[in-house]
Amino acid sequence: MVTMLPPKVKLMLALREHRMHHVLWHIVRDNWEAEDDDGEPVFSDAEKQSIKDIGWEPPRPSLDKDGFRKENNKSGEDFLFMHRQMILHVNTLLSEIGDTSYPKVVGWTRVPPLNDPEYPVPPVWNSAQDSIKTCKTDDYYSNIMVLRENDFTNPEYLSGLTLGQLGSQLEYRIHNGMHLRWASDPGEERPLVYPSDADTIDTKWDNPSYDYLADPYSSHVNHIFWKLHGWIDDRITDWMRARNITGEVPWSVEWDMNIMPQHGLIHEPHLMAKMDDGTNNIINRMEEVAKIVNKPNLITPFSVIDDGII
Ligand SMILES: [Cu+2]
Numbered sequence: 001m002v003t004m005l006p007p008k009v010k011l012m013l014a015l016r017e018h019r020m021h022h023v024l025w026h027i028v029r030d031n032w033e034a035e036d037d038d039g040e041p042v043f044s045d046a047e048k049q050s051i052k053d054i055g056w057e058p059p060r061p062s063l064d065k066d067g068f069r070k071e072n073n074k075s076g077e078d079f080l081f082m083h084r085q086m087i088l089h090v091n092t093l094l095s096e097i098g099d100t101s102y103p104k105v106v107g108w109t110r111v112p113p114l115n116d117p118e119y120p121v122p123p124v125w126n127s128a129q130d131s132i133k134t135c136k137t138d139d140y141y142s143n144i145m146v147l148r149e150n151d152f153t154n155p156e157y158l159s160g161l162t163l164g165q166l167g168s169q170l171e172y173r174i175h176n177g178m179h180l181r182w183a184s185d186p187g188e189e190r191p192l193v194y195p196s197d198a199d200t201i202d203t204k205w206d207n208p209s210y211d212y213l214a215d216p217y218s219s220h221v222n223h224i225f226w227k228l229h230g231w232i233d234d235r236i237t238d239w240m241r242a243r244n245i246t247g248e249v250p251w252s253v254e255w256d257m258n259i260m261p262q263h264g265l266i267h268e269p270h271l272m273a274k275m276d277d278g279t280n281n282i283i284n285r286m287e288e289v290a291k292i293v294n295k296p297n298l299i300t301p302f303s304v305i306d307d308g309i310i
Helices: 006-013 016-031 045-054 075-097 130-135 140-152 155-159 163-181 224-241 277-292
Strands: 305-307
Touching: 006 075, 016 075, 016 277, 045 130, 045 277, 075 163, 075 224, 130 140, 130 163, 140 155, 140 163, 155 224, 163 224, 163 305
Parallel strands: none
Antiparallel strands: none
């Protein structure tokens, strides 16, 4: 049965600070090393320095200058860790709410197959980007997605990967495709670059009804995000089993959640009740980062759906 997120959770996730956090986290790490068609870096040295000064330098870039995955720099662990933090965050709020119909995040037990009655693939729309059109096809499921699912649940395959390789492969070889495949026509789409007469992302996109799965500003507001990320997160358990690892997840890198907000959650779930100076400071810093990254030629999050950009 499909259960929707309790309204209180959806409202929390729709807060601007959570939207900003998620979109910036993905944009900064995807584009840190990116170059445009003329071979110019997407972020200049000065811009990178500003982002560093604000505390938002990605610990490890996830893509190289050409948009290919960096599989061996442990950036994949960042992906798994940060999204696990998001799940823990939502679970904390869910346990406070105590709604028995939705006690905690539970991932898909398998990627929804063709014609799944509970999680049908929403229809394609005319203006959808090509990568969305591709991911929604039956062919994409049958020839790519289900094979990847088989790999990522196969102990033999998993045992040959490091945790960082697993995270990188999951993110770009199946997770991005899932975001696009289950996205619904948003009607109006948030422009990736806000207009020159604006100085930040329009607050109209903060409405809880904007929960478009193909935009990281809104994807986590959509209940399907939690099904697919639950599935991704469960692969860590499969991987540990395949490598005979018990106990804690053997993260090989350390995160300091206090000084590096990009790693984890920025707030307690009670955020709506208490906004203090610390919260405002975090939000202001994100607004600064949003200004720096507001430019064309960015690799847009979720657009890398294979080993390369479609
Ligand atoms: Cu994400």
